Amino acid sequence: MSGKLQLKLSQVPPEQVLPTQGGNVHNSPGDARAGTAIILRCYGGVFLIELWAEILALDSLTQATRFFERLGSDYDQAIRRCVPRYAEMLWAIVSYLPGHFRPARILELGCGTGNLSAALLAAFPDAECTLVDLSSDFLAQCRQRFAGSKRIAYQQADFRELNCNPASYDLVASSIAIHHLPDPEKARLFQKVYAWLSGDGVLVYSDQFAGATPGLYQRHLDYWQAEAARLGASQEEWEQWMRHQEESDRHASLPDQMSWLRDAGFASVDCTWRFLLWTVVQAEK
Numbered sequence: 001m002s003g004k005l006q007l008k009l010s011q012v013p014p015e016q017v018l019p020t021q022g023g024n025v026h027n028s029p030g031d032a033r034a035g036t037a038i039i040l041r042c043y044g045g046v047f048l049i050e051l052w053a054e055i056l057a058l059d060s061l062t063q064a065t066r067f068f069e070r071l072g073s074d075y076d077q078a079i080r081r082c083v084p085r086y087a088e089m090l091w092a093i094v095s096y097l098p099g100h101f102r103p104a105r106i107l108e109l110g111c112g113t114g115n116l117s118a119a120l121l122a123a124f125p126d127a128e129c130t131l132v133d134l135s136s137d138f139l140a141q142c143r144q145r146f147a148g149s150k151r152i153a154y155q156q157a158d159f160r161e162l163n164c165n166p167a168s169y170d171l172v173a174s175s176i177a178i179h180h181l182p183d184p185e186k187a188r189l190f191q192k193v194y195a196w197l198s199g200d201g202v203l204v205y206s207d208q209f210a211g212a213t214p215g216l217y218q219r220h221l222d223y224w225q226a227e228a229a230r231l232g233a234s235q236e237e238w239e240q241w242m243r244h245q246e247e248s249d250r251h252a253s254l255p256d257q258m259s260w261l262r263d264a265g266f267a268s269v270d271c272t273w274r275f276l277l278w279t280v281v282q283a284e285k
């Protein structure tokens with residue numbers, strides 16, 4: 001379990017903060033708050049040295065990103081072992097979009113190594129695509145994968161903190177990324193995406209969903225374990241995924257997510273594909 005000491009820089013003037021030797025400072029956006037400090041504080045003319053620290057769990061989003069980064073070049077093989085029908089799911093994201101739909105501006109949230117991006121770029125050869133991810137490693141892989149393409153922009157960011165102009169995208173897409181957000185943040189993201197989409201814009205995403213009842217959810221997990229083993233995942237790999245899931249995943253049910261999407265304003269909301277936990281939802285403005 002990764003507890004870190006947190007430095008509240010905003011609460012003390014910089015000259016009063018002496019970073020300790022062992023202080024950890026990381027550069028990734030989700031981790032920018034981690035660190036340790038010695039603080040000099042003046043109480044009635046007497047300086048006291050305080051070790052000001054707060055133990056907290058690393059931001060679960062950062063943990064999620066690190067888990068996938070650690071897979072490194074094995075990511076694409078691991079995802080196919082541990083996400084049954086991964087390729088079919090990406091196919092469904094692209095293939096159920098409205099027949100007349102030709103998005104010119106696409107935003108992808110949590111692009112990873114660019115598998116969905118590649119499918120979208122192939123389906124819409126005239127579109128421009130902005131790829132967003134927390135991970136600089138994954139964005140570097142995408143830059144290499146799509147080297148030379150002038151249609152792609154890359155942005156290292158937490159997509160919860162994106163502020164895009166109203167109606168600036170025709171399609172917002174995502175694959176297995178939104179489930180890392182707590183439920184109220186999912187609902188808030190759907191509201192923001194609604195505003196970013198043009199008049200006939202579409203949000204489409206695949207993700208891991210809970211079941212509508214604990215019993216159905218447990219069935220999903222049991223069948224998933226059997227499928228992962230059939231696809232070649234070892235017991236150790238499965239346990240790693242389960243640890244990642246416990247630390248970082250916030251699965252929500254399909255009925256809940258559909259109602260948050262309707263509340264955000266989407267006129268047509270449907271599930272276009274599902275296998276066990278993995279679900280594709282399409283929301284049209």
Ligand SMILES: C[S@@+](CC[C@H](N)C(=O)[O-])C[C@H]1O[C@@H](n2cnc3c(N)ncnc32)[C@H](O)[C@@H]1O
Nearest residue numbers: 065110111112133134135157158159175176177
């Ligand atoms: C399971 S991977 C999926 C990658 C890719 N979309 C795919 O289908 O293979 C989840 C990705 O979402 C990114 N991610 C998760 N939460 C994020 C957030 N709030 N902002 C930006 N990226 C995020 C992670 O860094 C990781 O690259």
